[in-house]
Structure formats: structure tokens, C-alpha cells
Amino acid sequence: MKTGHVSNPVVLYWHRTDLRLHDSPALHAALALKPLVFIPVWTWDPHYVYKARVGPNRWKFLLECQSQLSDAYENLNSKQKLWVKDTDAYAQDRDTAVIAMAEKAGVQVIIRMGRTLFDPDELIQKNNGKPTMSITQVEKAAVKINNGNPDKPIDPPSSIPDPWDEERMDLSSLEHDSIDNQPDLNAEHRTQKDEQYSNIMGPKNDFAVPWDDIGIDLSQAATPHRGGEAEALRVLGECIKNEEYIAQFEKPQTSPAAFEPQSTTLLSPHLHFGSLSVRKFWWDVHAVMENQRKAKKPVASVPTNLSGQLLFRDMYFCAQASLGHRFARTHGNEIVRFIDWHLQSSPPDKNGSVDGSYEVDSQEAEEWFQRWKEGRTGFPWIDALMRQLRQEGWIHHLGRHSVACFLTRGGCYVSWERGAEVFEELLIDHETACNIGNWQWLSCTAFYAMFYRCYSPISFGKKWDPEGNLIRRYCPELAKFDKKHIYEPWKAPIADQKKWGCRVTGDGTSSSRSGDTDNTYPKPMFNFDERRRICLDAMKHAFSFSLHGDDAKVKDGSWKKEFRASESSRPTKRQKT
DNA sequence: GACGCGTTGGTCCC
DNA sequence: GGGACCAACGCGTC
Numbered sequence: 385m386k387t388g389h390v391s392n393p394v395v396l397y398w399h400r401t402d403l404r405l406h407d408s409p410a411l412h413a414a415l416a417l418k419p420l421v422f423i424p425v426w427t428w429d430p431h432y433v434y435k436a437r438v439g440p441n442r443w444k445f446l447l448e449c450q451s452q453l454s455d456a457y458e459n460l461n462s463k464q465k466l467w468v469k470d471t472d473a474y475a476q477d478r479d480t481a482v483i484a485m486a487e488k489a490g491v492q493v494i495i496r497m498g499r500t501l502f503d504p505d506e507l508i509q510k511n512n513g514k515p516t517m518s519i520t521q522v523e524k525a526a527v528k529i530n531n532g533n534p535d536k537p538i539d540p541p542s543s544i545p546d547p548w549d550e551e552r553m554d555l556s557s558l559e560h561d562s563i564d565n566q567p568d569l570n571a572e573h574r575t576q577k578d579e580q581y582s583n584i585m586g587p588k589n590d591f592a593v594p595w596d597d598i599g600i601d602l603s604q605a606a607t608p609h610r611g612g613e614a615e616a617l618r619v620l621g622e623c624i625k626n627e628e629y630i631a632q633f634e635k636p637q638t639s640p641a642a643f644e645p646q647s648t649t650l651l652s653p654h655l656h657f658g659s660l661s662v663r664k665f666w667w668d669v670h671a672v673m674e675n676q677r678k679a680k681k682p683v684a685s686v687p688t689n690l691s692g693q694l695l696f697r698d699m700y701f702c703a704q705a706s707l708g709h710r711f712a713r714t715h716g717n718e719i720v721r722f723i724d725w726h727l728q729s730s731p732p733d734k735n736g737s738v739d740g741s742y743e744v745d746s747q748e749a750e751e752w753f754q755r756w757k758e759g760r761t762g763f764p765w766i767d768a769l770m771r772q773l774r775q776e777g778w779i780h781h782l783g784r785h786s787v788a789c790f791l792t793r794g795g796c797y798v799s800w801e802r803g804a805e806v807f808e809e810l811l812i813d814h815e816t817a818c819n820i821g822n823w824q825w826l827s828c829t830a831f832y833a834m835f836y837r838c839y840s841p842i843s844f845g846k847k848w849d850p851e852g853n854l855i856r857r858y859c860p861e862l863a864k865f866d867k868k869h870i871y872e873p874w875k876a877p878i879a880d881q882k883k884w885g886c887r888v889t890g891d892g893t894s895s896s897r898s899g900d901t902d903n904t905y906p907k908p909m910f911n912f913d914e915r916r917r918i919c920l921d922a923m924k925h926a927f928s929f930s931l932h933g934d935d936a937k938v939k940d941g942s943w944k945k946e947f948r949a950s951e952s953s954r955p956t957k958r959q960k961t
Numbered sequence: 962g963a964c965g966c967g968t969t970g971g972t973c974c975c
Numbered sequence: 976g977g978g979a980c981c982a983a984c985g986c987g988t989c
Contacts, residue, residue, distance in 0.1 A: 636969030
């Protein structure tokens with residue numbers, strides 16, 4: 385197409401982490417340039433397109449648009465480009481490449497940060513160039529930025545020019561070819577289903593959200609959670625109305641077993657997809673806390689309160705921004721403690737690339753991992769949570785703690801890297817920084833070290849849900865078990881198992897059932913008390929080496945010899961039960 | 962170097 | 976339901 389008559393076209397590259405009209409610094413800056421042509425382009429990432437196609441109904445705002453960037457610069461003749469900054473490791477690579485491409489084409493790149501409370505790179509700088517490893521460090525660094533206050537959210541624009549508005553633009557004089565000509569940025573991804581963004585879809589819907597191509601049929605949705613800016617603002621508004629809930633919110637006091645309604649705000653997916661601004665969330669909460677404080681009512685403090693939860697998110701983003709790709713793996717990662725987990729990721733090759741494979745050093749651990757992943761460990765609390773995760777894409781934070789501890793240091797002794805991969809695929813609120821960071825936390829490889837605090841798959845659930853309602857919901861085969869046996873169904877007498885219509889047998893695979901009509905629930909895959917002792921002992925042993933992911937002994941594999949030599953000399957605590 | 966504390970443990974006992 | 980104890984890491988502060 386030719387753009388000879390267009391004096392100031394602006395291309396706004398808008399990706400999934402900034403998909404809102406309110407508090408969108410990049411959109412705001414784009415409009416301030418007063419473009420004659422305003423071209424929002426949904427960028428796409430193979431990573432997220434992959435997620436969109438494999439999950440149990442992915443989130444509404446997974447957008448895909450083919451943006452052939454170098455061609456676009458040449459053809460659109462744009463001299464100004466806006467970019468929404470993203471510090472995820474793969475996004476750092478992408479942004480570096482795109483910015484270089486733009487500069488080569490003589491295009492001015494304007495970058496705005498909109499994803500976190502504070503710019504992760506600025507947090508690193510204020511934290512003496514280091515990744516933030518504790519909430520105290522985040523708070524101190526934030527005070528140096530703006531006395532601890534993030535930027536105020538920006539109001540949504542009152543109007544947005546239509547992209548390629550033919551009437552307003554008089555495109556007849558533009559002598560442009562049809563926008564369908566090459567490079568066609570959106571050809572395969574056009575639909576009119578998204579009403580929320582109808583004002584920026586363009587008169588011919590050339591810039592619409594590509595629902596059909598994403599492969600999402602909302603009528604078939606397994607998850608009860610819904611996306612979109614309107615929904616995000618509605619939910620936030622509802623939460624904010626309950627001032628006591630907001631002001632007294634303490635994460636450790638919210639139940640991981642609650643569903644319909646859940647005990648937390650459910651706003652995390654909106655933060656991930658950019659349909660809610662984290663700064664609006666923070667300032668709205670802040671206002672409520674101030675009100676309550678003035679009214680002399682109790683107000684929870686950082687880090688357990690809501691603001692604290694958002695600060696943890698910034699902590700992980702900062703740590704990730706600092707380490708790049710190293711953050712998400714053990715090898716070469718200086719912040720993670722090295723532990724001799726089963727099923728560790730294969731080390732990078734000579735070029736530093738990883739192929740995503742892992743070493744199956746133990747068939748037993750591999751089977752435990754598969755059973756955990758599929759929700760058939762034989763521990764109903766764990767299985768209910770894993771099935772809720774698979775069906776709905778969301779579980780409560782403490783539920784995540786429970787299943788993560790069970791897979792790693794408190795049960796299977798499987799590498800946190802395996803668990804993080806499963807969460808990445810299944811969570812609708814997955815953010816690499818938070819997911820990886822929390823797995824490191826729970827497995828006691830970074831951020832946290834008190835490995836002797838171990839979650840029991842029986843006691844912890846019982847504390848929150850003595851009736852076992854979460855289990856009855858997500859493991860319906862156990863629905864008729866009495867509360868005495870619901871967390872340990874294998875202890876129920878056979879007569880009762882028959883009476884309650886479910887036998888505890890096999891490993892949860894269909895082949896393990898004796899007949900098609902049998903209703904069964906698997907036997908526990910190991911003795912938990914025994915495994916807890918073995919894991920605790922192994923953690924103590926691993927900690928005694930003080931190895932980290934970037935240690936030479938980790939790189940060359942010589943840790944194995946040392947661990948084994950020391951292993952043979954230490955007393956075993958294995959105990960028969 | 963000592964000491965207290967750390968977003969969210971479990972168990973036992975009162 | 977509340978407190979002591981379990982077994983005991985790393986960080987921040989004094």
C-alpha cells in the first residue's frame with residue numbers, strides 16, 4: 385500500500401499483557417501523537433498461541449495476529465512506533481530484535497511500561513543491580529523510586545480514532561491498495577465477536593480479536609472464569625465495595641478449599657492478560673485501606689495483605705528481568721540452590737540452548753510425576769486440586785503450595801522444573817515470573833529455605849475443609865465417603881467402600897480397574913510419612929553442599945559423585961511402617 | 962557473631 | 976483455639 389498522503393501514521397504494537405483501554409500508557413502515548421492513522425497491531429507469540437490451543441479453554445484475550453514487522457515498517461511508512469515493554473525472558477529477546485529492526489528502518493521507538501507496579505529494570509537498579517530476593521528488598525527499592533508508590537493509573541481515552549477510517553481519512557486520495565494486500569497483518573484473524581474492542585476494530589473489522597482462529601468456543605468452556613476488561617473492572621469493583629474484606633485481607637487466612645465462591649479475588653488472570661491494570665488494582669486497594677485506617681478499623685499490612693500480594697508479583701518480575709532465560713531453569717542460575725531432584729531438566733548444550741527434555745533417573749519418580757499431573761496420586765486432597773487445575777485453569781494459592789510441596793520436597797522429590805511446566809500449561813493466570821518464582825519458593829531452591837515446614841496432603845486440607853467438600857466436588861467418585869475417611873479413603877473398610885460405591889484400588893488408570901462398571905479411586909502411590917522423612921533427610925543432605933545452579937560441579941555433573949559419596953556415609957532414616 | 966524473623970506446617974497438649 | 980515444641984535455613988539488623 386502507499387501512504388504518501390498520510391503525514392503521521394502511528395503503529396501501536398499491543399500485545400497480550402496490555403490489552404485494556406484504562407491505564408494503558410502505550411495507548412495513551414499513541415493518541416498523544418495525534419496520528420492521522422492509528423494502527424493497533426495485536427502481536428503474537430508462538431508461545432502463547434501454543435497455550436491457546438492445548439489448554440482446557442484458554443482465556444478470552446489470547447490474541448493472535450501475524451505481524452511481519454520489517455515489511456510493516458517499510459509499507460506503512462511509519463516513523464513512530466510504540467512498544468509496550470515486557471521483561472519476560474523471551475520478550476526481552478523479541479523486543480531487542482524488533483527495536484533493532486525499527487531503528488534500522490529509521491523508525492523512532494517509544495517504549496512504555498504497563499505490566500507491573502514498578503519497572504523491573506528500575507527495581508533492579510535501585511536494588512544495587514541485583515534481583516530482588518525478598519519482599520523487604522522490593523519495598524526498599526520501591527521507596528527509592530517514588531516513595532513506594534507506583535504510578536497512578538491513566539483514565540481510558542474518551543475516543544479512539546478508527547484504524548484506517550476511510551470516511552475520516554478520505555482514503556480515496558490515499559491511493560492505497562486494499563489493506564488485504566501484502567503484507568496483510570490480520571488477514572487470517574478477523575471476526576466481529578469482540579464487542580469490547582469494537583471501537584478499535586476498524587470499519588471493516590480488520591483489527592478484530594481473532595476468536596475463531598484461537599480455537600476457543602466459549603459455550604464449551606470448562607472454566608467458570610471469564611476474561612475481558614469489562615469483566616475485570618466489574619470484579620474489581622465488587623471486591624472494592626467490600627471495604628472490610630479488602631482492608632483485612634490476609635492471604636494465609638483465605639481458604640484453599642473454597643469454591644463457589646472462592647476466597648480470593650480471582651483477578652490474577654486479568655493481570656496476566658492485561659485486562660486489568662495492576663496499578664489500578666493497587667491504588668483502588670490503597671484508597672480503601674486509607675478509608676478504613678481513618679475510620680480506625682483494622683487494616684492488614686504487607687506482605688500478607690493485598691498490596692503485599694502485588695508486591696510479590698513485582699519481586700518475581702524483577703528477579704526474572706535480572707536473570708533472563710536463566711531464571712526459569714536450574715543450570716547456570718546463580719539464585720537457585722542445587723538439589724539432587726529426580727527428573728531434572730537436561731543441561732543446556734554448548735550454545736546454551738535447552739531442548740526441553742529431562743533425565744528420567746528413576747522410573748518410580750516418573751510414574752509419581754505422571755500420576756500427580758493427572759490427579760491420580762491416591763491422595764484425594766492432591767488429586768482434587770490437580771483436577772480443579774486441569775478443569776478450570778485456576779486453584780487457590782495455598783492449593784498450589786500444597787501440590788507443589790508434594791511434588792518436590794515433601795513427597796516425590798521431583799524437580800520443580802517439571803511442576804512449573806505443568807502449571808505453565810494449565811494455569812489461566814500463568815505468568816512466567818510468578819510461576820517459576822513460586823516453584824522455586826515452594827521447593828526451597830530460592831526465595832525460601834525452611835524445608836522442614838512441609839505440607840501434609842491429609843492434615844493441611846482437613847484444617848480448611850474438614851467435610852472434604854473440595855474433594856467431593858472434584859473427585860466425585862469419593863463423594864459418598866464419610867468425613868472420617870474422605871482424606872484417607874484407603875483406610876475405609878471394604879464393606880464401607882462397597883456401600884459408598886467406590887473401591888480404592890489400582891493406580892487410577894482404566895486398565896487398573898477390574899471391570900468397566902466399577903467405580904474406583906486409586907490407592908495412595910506411596911506412604912506419605914515415609915516419603916516425608918526421606919525427602920527431609922535428602923533436603924538436609926543437599927543443603928549441606930551449598931551448591932547453586934551456576935556452580936561448576938553442577939555444570940560438569942560432578943555433583944553426582946560427591947552426593948553419592950556422602951550419601952553412603954550418612955545414616956538412613958528410612959523407617960518401615 | 963548473636964538474635965529475631967520470615968506471606969500461609971504438623972503435632973501434641975491444654 | 977492457642978501455645979510449646981519440632982528441627983533448624985538464610986537474611987537483615989544490631
